[in-house]
Amino acid sequence: MTQLLSDERIDEALTHLPEWRREGAAIVRTAELADFPHAIQVVNRVAEIAESENHHPDFDIRWRRVTFRLSTHSHGGITEKDISLAGEIDGVLDTV
Secondary structure (H helix, E strand, C coil), X not given: CCCCCCHHHHHHHHHCCCCCEEECCEEEEEEECCCHXXXXXXXXXXXHHHHHHCCCCEEEEECCEXXXXXXXXXXXXXXXXXXXXXHHHHHHHHCC
């Protein structure tokens, strides 16, 4: 069963996800891509991963800047699902 993470666990996880920050009940990362088509390419790839895991981030796309916001909505906060997906998003961004 999925459980909310403690503040200590979230802080520890974020030491391994240096581009991510905590904002309330979510973790957030903003990435600036080369151009709008690259931003959409990243969003599409993350959408495929999210759909396969049935865990969907919130996206905010502004020209070539994409902000990812992860929170397990059904639990009202941050769970291991969010930490795992953040790592996968970092992997996608590393390949662009």
